[in-house]
Amino acid sequence: MGSDSQRLAMPNIPPVSMEAKALIETRLATIANEHQVNIIYACESGSRAWGFPSPDSDYDVRFIYAHPWAWYLALEEGGDVIELPIEDSPAGLLDLGGWDLRKTLRLLRKSTPVIWEWLQSPIVYQAGQTNRFRELHGVFDPFYSPISACHHYLSICRNTMERELGGSQVKIKKYFYMLRPLLAAMWIERYQTVPPMELVQLLRLLGGQPEITNCIDGLMERKQHTDEQFPIARIPELDDFLMRELDRLQEAAKLLPSAKVDKTGLDKLFQEFLGL
Structure with a gap:
């Protein structure tokens, strides 16, 4: 068995090239503008973040976004995901998709593990409130079941x-x-x-x-x-x-145990991200 240091040094494929990172951040800015949303958090979620990319691995970009607060007051709820077709870019295949903030917090309330994976991704892209969202482990972790x-x-x-x-x-x-x-x-x-x-x-x-x-x-x-x-x-x-x-x-x-916490605090957090 190789040592941990050997394994950590093993990959020769850069997880995200400078070219790919710049392109992804440009795409995120375009998505925010076209959909009139604020992208709060964006990260890599696939094999590149897991530490074992292949030469042809996709860039699996996942993001969390919020609409202006008035959008949430409509009688009919709007769509809560942004799904885009996989793009064959000069940097490689881009697979981008996002969840609305309210959907994200509802899933967190149900202990959906994907959210904790995104929060600890070693590859984070620039977004509006990325650092703030990433630092909410103290709020989120009690919901982990x-x-x-x-x-x-x-x-x-x-x-x-x-x-x-x-x-x-x-x-x-x-x-x-x-x-x-x-x-x-x-x-x-x-x-x-x-x-x-x-x-x-x-x-x-x-x-x-x-x-x-x-x-x-x-x-x-x-x-x-x-x-x-x-x-x-x-x-x-x-x-x-x-x-x-x-x-x-x-x-x-x-x-194994389940999570038992007061869920009302997420309402306040939701409102804070909307600037209310």
């Missing part, structure tokens, strides 16, 4: 396994789409806290399983230099690990 989050990650892992492990081959990227949520669930089982977004930190959970970490190290190395859609022969050691841990964690998750 270990049992809900664990089941969320196990569901992602299980559904991907059911789709991808039916034949003799599997795409490299799909192994990571199974491994990362499974490791996130293992983290929650052990610590009952928000799991790290970056895979390298989750791999520390496998300190006593060198055969599995060696398999993952090899996959990470191949993913850096290979089309992420490239199919490879299934790896029996990883398949067994995934199946064994998925079964174990589905039982262990039942014993």
Whole structure:
């Protein structure tokens, strides 16, 4: 098993080039202008943020936005997402999508784990109130439900396994789409806290399983230099690990605590972001 410092130094692909960052921030400014919204927070949410991009990985940009306060007073609620077609730009494929602030806070109230992933992304783009939103962990963290989050990650892992492990081959990227949520669930089982977004930190959970970490190290190395859609022969050691841990964690998750907090404070926070 390689050391943590070796893993941290492993990727040779810049997560986000200067060209891509400038282009993404220009696109975000255009979206804000066209939709007449204030983009509060914007980050990278895919494999680049997880720490294992491929040469052809998309830029998965996710953002949270707010309308002017009067928009929220209409009798009929407007749409609460901005979804854009994937763009083939000079910097690579751009996949941009955003949630309205009210939708975001409603999902946070339900302990939707995606929000905590976005908040801790290591790749943050410039937006109106990015720093302020990112510093709200003290407000948001009590809403985090270990049992809900664990089941969320196990569901992602299980559904991907059911789709991808039916034949003799599997795409490299799909192994990571199974491994990362499974490791996130293992983290929650052990610590009952928000799991790290970056895979390298989750791999520390496998300190006593060198055969599995060696398999993952090899996959990470191949993913850096290979089309992420490239199919490879299934790896029996990883398949067994995934199946064994998925079964174990589905039982262990039942014993995790839920979140029990006063939810009224989010109304005030919502109003503050709207300038009320």
